[in-house]
Amino acid sequence: MFDSLKKKLSALKSKESERIDELEESEEPDTSIPEEPVEEPKKKAPKTTAKSKSDDDDLLDDDFWDDEAFWKNDKFFEDAPEDEDDFEEDIIPEKPAPKPAPKQPVKKESPLPEEKPAAEKPALEEPKRARASIFERRSKQEAPKQKEAAPQETKEVRPEPVKQVEVQPEPVKPEPAPVVKQTEEVKPAPVKNVEVQPPAEPEARSVDESKKGFFSKRGEKKHEAPVAASVSKNAKSIDKDDIESILWDLEIGLLESDVALPVIDAIKEGVQQVLSERKVERGENLGDIVEEALKSAIGSVLQSNEFDFDKFIDDSDKPAVVMFVGINGTGKTTSIAKLANRLQKSGRTVVLAASDTFRAGAIEQLTIHSDNLGVKIIKHQSGADPAAVAYDAVEHAKSKHKDVVLVDTAGRMQTNSNLMDEMKKIKRVVKPNLVIFVGDALAGNDAVEQAKAFNDAIGLDAIILTKIDADAKGGAALSIAHSIGKPIAFMSMGQEYEDIIKFDSEWMLERLFSD
Numbered sequence: 001m002f003d004s005l006k007k008k009l010s011a012l013k014s015k016e017s018e019r020i021d022e023l024e025e026s027e028e029p030d031t032s033i034p035e036e037p038v039e040e041p042k043k044k045a046p047k048t049t050a051k052s053k054s055d056d057d058d059l060l061d062d063d064f065w066d067d068e069a070f071w072k073n074d075k076f077f078e079d080a081p082e083d084e085d086d087f088e089e090d091i092i093p094e095k096p097a098p099k100p101a102p103k104q105p106v107k108k109e110s111p112l113p114e115e116k117p118a119a120e121k122p123a124l125e126e127p128k129r130a131r132a133s134i135f136e137r138r139s140k141q142e143a144p145k146q147k148e149a150a151p152q153e154t155k156e157v158r159p160e161p162v163k164q165v166e167v168q169p170e171p172v173k174p175e176p177a178p179v180v181k182q183t184e185e186v187k188p189a190p191v192k193n194v195e196v197q198p199p200a201e202p203e204a205r206s207v208d209e210s211k212k213g214f215f216s217k218r219g220e221k222k223h224e225a226p227v228a229a230s231v232s233k234n235a236k237s238i239d240k241d242d243i244e245s246i247l248w249d250l251e252i253g254l255l256e257s258d259v260a261l262p263v264i265d266a267i268k269e270g271v272q273q274v275l276s277e278r279k280v281e282r283g284e285n286l287g288d289i290v291e292e293a294l295k296s297a298i299g300s301v302l303q304s305n306e307f308d309f310d311k312f313i314d315d316s317d318k319p320a321v322v323m324f325v326g327i328n329g330t331g332k333t334t335s336i337a338k339l340a341n342r343l344q345k346s347g348r349t350v351v352l353a354a355s356d357t358f359r360a361g362a363i364e365q366l367t368i369h370s371d372n373l374g375v376k377i378i379k380h381q382s383g384a385d386p387a388a389v390a391y392d393a394v395e396h397a398k399s400k401h402k403d404v405v406l407v408d409t410a411g412r413m414q415t416n417s418n419l420m421d422e423m424k425k426i427k428r429v430v431k432p433n434l435v436i437f438v439g440d441a442l443a444g445n446d447a448v449e450q451a452k453a454f455n456d457a458i459g460l461d462a463i464i465l466t467k468i469d470a471d472a473k474g475g476a477a478l479s480i481a482h483s484i485g486k487p488i489a490f491m492s493m494g495q496e497y498e499d500i501i502k503f504d505s506e507w508m509l510e511r512l513f514s515d
């Protein structure tokens with residue numbers, strides 16, 4: 001499922017991996033660069049200025065030659081050396097700086113005495129900046145406000161001179177050490193295992209735990225060590241343009257996976273929030289971060305749609321009446337049989353109401369299931385009033401103290417007003433505790449429209465998504481539930497009685513992203 005979305009994610013990941021590889025390869029030469037300036041200070045004091053290319057450039061700088069104070073320096077002209085080496089020796093001793101501060105003598109106009117330390121490492125800084133990643137761009141735009149700003153050194157050599165123009169003339173205060181930002185994932189709550197086998201269900205989950213977001217639960221399972229670590233001061237924000245581009249890719253991937261637009265917007269919003277707050281450590285892959293954010297956003301959409309059917313039944317007055325509606329062939333009758341089997345196995349007693357008197361063969365189909373399962377069925381002749389059948393089933397359940405009545409109804413298009421009215425009549429007569437919409441996951445966005453129409457007509461309480469086993473794209477689960485704001489109670493995934501599971505957002509999420 002989610003094939004096209006996964007392709008976009010893996011493309012992002014491999015693109016990012018290549019970038020990281022390139023960065024790491026080109027990193028080797030850096031180590032040799034700082035050696036020169038380190039050795040120089042041991043020579044005779046005047047020579048402490050490492051004579052680099054940029055220093056020469058400084059000497060030729062217009063500002064220097066235009067400096068009026070310089071030209072008035074008679075002493076300089078008296079002692080002016082004839083060759084360049086002597087020239088440099090004679091200038092530098094004039095400066096009071098006892099330590100190597102190569103730029104200070106030349107840049108007399110510099111208003112930033114605090115910036116001397118920064119000048120000691122120009123050779124270290126430049127190569128890294130030249131290879132700044134896409135993640136570092138945003139930070140670099142903010143660089144003038146940061147402690148390393150050393151405008152006069154970087155002016156001539158940096159590959160992006162425009163940024164130097166933004167340097168503020170007032171002294172720059174070093175920023176305090178970055179606050180260790182721990183994500184919500186660090187909560188030490190117990191880990192909940194993901195249940196991926198149909199028979200296993202998350203009934204044991206406590207109320208508090210079930211309310212926890214996907215992020216926190218997932219964090220406990222997968223990211224305990226990483227989230228405990230602090231965000232280093234080298235971590236960079238993700239560039240706004242990169243986030244836009246990622247969101248665009250996600251939108252296309254979600255659209256191709258049949259996810260409805262309002263759901264896409266909700267997911268994008270979640271991803272954007274995570275990415276704009278997230279700092280990227282050196283060596284981290286942006287693709288991984290995006291996947292994590294995407295799963296979190298989808299998990300939130302899915303998780304808000306969990307529903308505890310068994311608890312609902314147990315809490316209802318008996319018999320609890322459950323009515324199943326939907327368009328033709330979505331799997332209502334099959335789902336009823338599966339739930340009857342499930343309820344029976346958990347010790348609840350069940351009555352089936354064959355209220356699909358419209359389709360030839362529907363009554364027989366349900367009768368076969370009741371025989372197979374040993375469950376009571378109430379049925380009339382084909383073409384009989386479906387509301388009357390449902391009423392009889394409820395009366396039977398009451399008299400026999402049965403726990404649950406499952407009412408099958410005929411499939412109908414939401415556009416067929418007569419059949420929609422008939423369905424409303426059944427609801428009026430038996431006043432079901434629960435109306436469940438059975439939607440075919442393969443129907444994609446059509447299922448969303450159907451669910452909306454049924455919800456408008458009689459009001460839905462929950463959803464069963466069928467044919468999940470054949471759902472190639474995976475967007476329906478997200479879209480239906482989110483669009484009508486009703487929970488998904490079960491997912492049907494096959495033709496056997498056991499092929500139905502309670503909806504579990506984590507299970508669904510794992511499935512959406514599994515290969």
Ligand SMILES: Nc1nc2c(ncn2[C@@H]2O[C@H](COP(=O)(O)OP(=O)(O)OP(=O)(O)O)[C@@H](O)[C@H]2O)c(=O)[nH]1
Pocket residue numbers: 326327328329330331332333334335356359362409410411412466467468469470492493494495
């Ligand atoms: N693969 C798969 N097939 C299913 C699933 N649920 C139902 N089916 C099949 O879908 C077809 C229609 O199922 P029904 O249960 O008859 O559907 P219905 O909604 O009752 O149909 P109508 O009464 O005509 O509205 C049958 O062939 C079922 O076996 C499922 O989860 N997976």
